[in-house]
Amino acid sequence: MIPPVxxxxxxxxxxxxxxxxxxxIPEETPVxxxxxxSTYAVMMATPSDLEDFGYGFSLTEGVIGDLTDVESIxxxxxxxxxGAVGVEIRxxxxxxxAGQMVARRRQIAGPTGCGLCGVESLELAVKPARAVTAGRSFSAGEVAQAIAALPAAQALNRQTRAVHAAAFWEPEEGLIALREDVGRHNALDKLVGHLVRHGREATSGIVLLTSRVSIEMVQKTAMLGAGVLVAVSAPTALAVRTADKAGITLVAIARDDGFEIFTHPHRILIGGAEQERIAHVG
Structure with a gap:
């Protein structure tokens, strides 16, 4: 296979x-x-964990509802x-x-990790995220532990300093899985694919991102059913509105010295006067 680095x-x-x-440096290739x-999309991606990518992308795009819709890969x-360089995930x-597949096709090679290439209407671009009603609570210390676990697990980024990561963390087991890619959307799709393939219940942990939070990242997290999304960078205003409507607790700008809660703060346990203050957020 094509080496990722x-x-x-x-x-x-x-x-x-x-x-x-x-x-x-990280490799990228048409996938x-x-x-x-029938080709649904061509993305520029890092050639690693490609079956996870195929499952996760198909799920977050709504092409499949669950793993039982896929007979083989x-x-x-x-x-x-x-005559062509790249990878096909079939x-x-x-x-x-197959009879229910949407008519639209995205048969274009988009920029790295593009989440909206070929979307045919503004309505599809900002479609509401799936509602998330479940999800456990986490302490501020647990959020800090989750973020602190990322660097040591980012093998590709340690070598290249040029890839994004998406990860899933639980208090009892720590970092369950982490996926990397030159595209932040691709990294999250790979993570989604891994979790659904292994039957992991997303409401039990935190989805972690090393990138900024755009609407697509919230939509993909909602498709997974995770109640808490934590990112090291800032969210867009549309991402905040989308997370609020979807019932997702959005935590961003998570660094060594703290973090900021933008929506549904009830899942983050801080305590004292600070908890009373953030209770009015979102």
């Missing part, structure tokens, strides 16, 4: 002059999501000798689900 020559320039050497022989790699859906 490659080493390239580079010249590092600084106050003391220039020094030749190498740097590890086609194909349902029953395979990944095929193509090189220049084949999913064969049940006859019933």
């Amino acid at each position: 490659v080493r390239v020559a580079r010249l590092a320039c600084g106050p003391s002059g220039a020094q030749a050497g190498e740097r590890a 086609a999501i194909v349902h029953n022989g 395979e990944t095929l790699e193509f090189d220049e000798a084949d 999913l064969w859906l049940s006859a019933e689900r």
Whole structure:
């Protein structure tokens, strides 16, 4: 398979002059999501955890409702000798689900991790997220623990400093899974695919993002059914409104010195006067 990381020559320039050497950088390649022989989307993605990507993307896009809609899945790699370079993730859906597939197709190669390439209407772009009513509560300390667990698990980012991560954390087990990609949407789709394939109940933990929070990231988290989304960067205003309507607790700008709660603060247990203050948020 195509390696997710490659080493390239580079010249590092600084106050003391220039020094030749190498740097590890992430690979990206066209990845086609194909349902029953028909290409649904072509994304630029990191070539790792591709079956997770196929399941997760198909689920968050609403092409499948659950794993039972997929009869089989395979990944095929193509090189220049084949006339095209990239990977196809081929999913064969049940006859019933295939008959329900939406008519729109997104047969374009979008920019890295683009979440809206080929969407044919503004209505589809800002469609309401699935309502999330369940979800346990977490203490402020547990949120801090979850964020602190990310760096050590980001193997690709340690090598490249150029990829996003999406992860799932539970108090009892710690970091359950983490997926990385040059595209933040791709990383979250890979995480979703892994969790649903392993039957993990999303209401029991926290979805973690190393990126900013846009509407698509909230929509994908809602499809997974997770009640708490925590990100190290800031959300967009539309993401906040979407999370509020979906019932998702959105925590962002989560750093070593604290975090900010934007919606549904009842799932974050802080205590004292501070809890009374944030109770009025969202």
